[in-house]
Structure formats: structure tokens, C-alpha cells
Amino acid sequence: MEKTDTVLEEMLKNFEEKINRGDAIEPKDKMPDGYRKHLIRQMSQHAHSEVIGMQPEGNWITRAPSLRAKQILLAKIQDEGGHGLYLYSAAETLGISRSELINQLHTGKAKYSNIFNYPTLNWADIGAIGWLVDGAAIVNQVSLQRTSYGPYSRAMVRICKEESFHQRQGYEIMAKMMAGTKEQQEMAQDAMNRWWWPSLMMFGPHDGDSPHTGDAFKWKIKRHSNDELRHKFIDKTVQQAEVIGLTIPDKDLKWNEAKGHYDHGAINWDEFYRTINGNGPCNRQRLAHHIKVHNEGAWVREAAEAYRAKKEKAIFNN
Amino acid sequence: MATDTQLALWEVFLQAKSGANYIHAGSVHASDKSMALQNARDTYTRRGEGTSIWVVPSDAIVASNPDDNEMFFDPANDKVYRHPTFYVMPAGAKAI
Numbered sequence: 001m002e003k004t005d006t007v008l009e010e011m012l013k014n015f016e017e018k019i020n021r022g023d024a025i026e027p028k029d030k031m032p033d034g035y036r037k038h039l040i041r042q043m044s045q046h047a048h049s050e051v052i053g054m055q056p057e058g059n060w061i062t063r064a065p066s067l068r069a070k071q072i073l074l075a076k077i078q079d080e081g082g083h084g085l086y087l088y089s090a091a092e093t094l095g096i097s098r099s100e101l102i103n104q105l106h107t108g109k110a111k112y113s114n115i116f117n118y119p120t121l122n123w124a125d126i127g128a129i130g131w132l133v134d135g136a137a138i139v140n141q142v143s144l145q146r147t148s149y150g151p152y153s154r155a156m157v158r159i160c161k162e163e164s165f166h167q168r169q170g171y172e173i174m175a176k177m178m179a180g181t182k183e184q185q186e187m188a189q190d191a192m193n194r195w196w197w198p199s200l201m202m203f204g205p206h207d208g209d210s211p212h213t214g215d216a217f218k219w220k221i222k223r224h225s226n227d228e229l230r231h232k233f234i235d236k237t238v239q240q241a242e243v244i245g246l247t248i249p250d251k252d253l254k255w256n257e258a259k260g261h262y263d264h265g266a267i268n269w270d271e272f273y274r275t276i277n278g279n280g281p282c283n284r285q286r287l288a289h290h291i292k293v294h295n296e297g298a299w300v301r302e303a304a305e306a307y308r309a310k311k312e313k314a315i316f317n318n
Numbered sequence: 319m320a321t322d323t324q325l326a327l328w329e330v331f332l333q334a335k336s337g338a339n340y341i342h343a344g345s346v347h348a349s350d351k352s353m354a355l356q357n358a359r360d361t362y363t364r365r366g367e368g369t370s371i372w373v374v375p376s377d378a379i380v381a382s383n384p385d386d387n388e389m390f391f392d393p394a395n396d397k398v399y400r401h402p403t404f405y406v407m408p409a410g411a412k413a414i
């Protein structure tokens with residue numbers, strides 16, 4: 001049947017009624033192209049972030065200060081790889097292949113979170129990442145548990161169950177350093193100073209400047225605005241910093257009684273756009289590493305396929 | 319000439335504990351069934367989420383089409399006599 005305008009209109013009407021009732025959208029349901037495209041962009045960016053995020057932390061596995069710390073970091077990074085896989089498989093239900101998803105990452109068509117373009121200079125950075133970066137990610141992911149696309153929402157529920165360990169292990173590292181020598185305290189504060197602002201940028205531009213949000217709200221892909229989520233993160237993190245004696249590197253940060261949350265100083269969006277457009281400290285390194293590992297692993301995939309073909313032939317010949 | 323693929327897609331079902339239903343957890347890529355099972359274990363049961371796993375090639379699954387939901391599921395909707403609340407019990411009857 002030819003898709004006339006009225007058929008499309010009818011489809012959109014049914015779709016939006018379903019969304020308004022609060023029903024989840026499942027892979028075989030009819031959905032507008034814009035919904036599918038928005039989800040593929042957002043979910044693939046999310047999946048790539050989980051995977052690229054393994055690099056800055058992986059940098060410290062061999063130099064972890066104890067066996068305990070090393071085991072924890074390995075488990076945490078393995079979880080992030082798992083999160084990437086949950087999200088890739090959820091994105092694939094929208095009709096895009098894994099090869100195409102990876103191709104879009106390699107060609108720069110798909111992005112990943114800006115935060116992973118910053119370097120991990122010392123062990124305190126591992127604490128700051130777990131506490132602040134995973135902490136910010138959790139706020140976003142908790143909100144996305146109620147996103148309208150079923151497979152995405154289910155992946156988020158699974159991810160959120162695993163994330164709280166990530167944040168706690170990071171906070172524990174920071175707390176230990178703050179209870180240590182003066183040098184350790186300075187390292188922790190230095191990591192805090194470097195990771196605080198990029199963590200706030202993770203929530204994206206201010207609500208007034210944020211592209212693609214209209215339909216995302218109408219179709220319940222996004223449930224809370226960037227600024228709402230950012231405030232939620234700041235409000236719970238300030239207290240945690242105080243408890244262990246860290247200073248938030250923002251002299252304009254102050255409690256706003258009327259609004260019921262903290263006001264923060266101006267975010268350096270020039271730095272944000274410079275990094276997102278490829279000129280952050282580690283952009284080239286992160287992507288080059290992913291491409292290299294992907295290419296070097298090709299023989300493993302080829303060998304696995306050859307082994308399957310050989311076994312199938314053996315069964316056929318018997 | 320070998321070509322680099324991302325391997326076949328498999329659906330993963332987990333049983334949380336013995337006696338429970340198997341529930342869909344997500345999917346994995348793998349070249350054959352033993353790799354699918356191992357990948358499913360590594361991806362979906364890192365914290366004792368399951369005591370048993372099924373993996374099924376995704377293209378072996380037959381799914382109903384949401385467009386056909388009305389005609390497909392409606393025949394069940396008007397058969398209220400399939401529910402216990404349909405029946406009028408004599409006053410005073412117990413344990414029924």
C-alpha cells in the first residue's frame with residue numbers, strides 16, 4: 001500500500017496517543033522516522049560513551065595501588081563494556097546493524113560523551129571519575145529508566161542497578177585520600193578541580209540553547225531537562241564533598257533558598273564546544289585507539305566464523 | 319576470502335532461580351551456540367542474576383505483529399466465562 005499523507009498522519013496520531021497514555025513503544029510498533037532517528041542517535045552515543053569510557057580508566061589498571069583496588073577497577077571497567085553491549089543491542093532493535101553503529105563512531109558521524117576526552121593523570125582521577133562522572137551519569141540514567149522506548153528503558157534499569165557500585169568505589173578512593181597525607185589531599189582536590197566542570201557539562205547545553213529537545217520531550221524520550229538534571233547532581237554532590245573536606249571549585253556556588261537548589265557559576269561552553277568538535281585533550285587518541293583495536297580484532301571474528309562454517313560442513317557431510 | 323562481520327545475533331533468556339520463568343534479558347553477538355552462551359554469561363550474569371541461561375538465534379524467533387493485535391487477541395476478550403468471577407455461587411457455600 002502506498003503511504004499517503006493521511007496514512008502517515010493517522011500513524012502519528014496513534015503513536016502520540018500511545019505515548020500520552022504512558023505506554024512503552026516496542027521494536028515492531030509503528031513509529032515516526034524522527035523518533036527512530038532521535039533514538040538511534042541518542043542510544044548509539046550512549047553506547048559509544050560506555051565503551052570509549054573504558055579507556056581513561058583502563059589507563060590505571062596496571063598501576064592501581066593495591067590488589068583490591070585493581071580488582072575493583074577491573075570489575076568496574078568490565079561493567080562499562082557490558083553497558084555498551086546492552087545499549088548496542090537495544091539500538092539494534094531499531095533496525096541499525098552493529099557494524100553500522102561502529103562505522104558511525106569511526107567516521108565521526110556518531111559522538112560519545114565529551115568527558116572521556118580528558119586525560120587521567122593520576123590515581124585520584126580514578127576516584128574523581130567514579131564519584132563525579134559516574135555520579136552525573138547515574139542522574140541522567142535514572143531519569144532515562146522511564147524513557148518511552150521499551151528496549152532503551154529496560155537497558156537503563158539494568159545499568160542503574162550496576163552503577164551505584166561505580167560511584168561508591170570512586171567516592172571511597174576520594175575519602176581515603178582526603179584522610180591521608182597532605183600530598184594525597186592535594187591530589188584529590190586537584191582531581192576535583194579538573195573533573196568538576198567537565199562533569200557539569202555532561203548534562204549538555206542549558207535548556208534554552210539545547211537543540212533537538214522539543215520532540216524528545218513530546219515523545220517522552222527525555223523526561224527531565226538538562227538543567228534540571230544538572231541541578232539534581234550538584235545538589236547531592238556538594239554535601240558529599242563537604243563530608244570528606246573537598247572544596248567545589250566554583251566561588252559562585254551558593255544555596256538558593258527560594259529555588260531549593262544550588263546556583264552555580266558560569267560554565268565555559270567554549271571549552272565544551274572545542275572538545276565536542278574534536279579538539280579536546282584526548283579526542284584523537286581515544287578514537288585512534290578504538291579503530292586500532294577494532295582492526296586488530298578482525299582476525300578473531302574471522303576465525304570464529306571460519307570455525308562455525310567448518311563445523312556446519314562437518315554436520316552436513318555426516 | 320574471509321570477511322569481517324559482527325557475528326550473528328542471539329537473544330538471551332535468564333532464569334533468576336530454579337522454578338522461575340525464563341525472562342528475556344537482551345541480546346549478544348556470537349558465531350555459534352557455545353560462544354553465544356559464554357557471551358550471555360559474561361554480559362548478563364556478572365552478579366548472580368541467573369542460575370540458568372537460554373540463548374536462541376534471533377532469526378528463529380517468530381513474533382506477533384502489533385498491527386494485528388485486534389484480530390489476533392480479540393477472540394479472548396469476550397469470553398468472560400473463562401474467569402472465575404463470572405459464576406454466581408450459592409449463598410453460604412464456603413472454600414470455593
Ligand SMILES: [Fe+2]
Binds near residue numbers: 050080083159
Ligand atoms: Fe556505565
Ligand SMILES: [Fe+2]
Binds near residue numbers: 080
Ligand atoms: Fe559506570
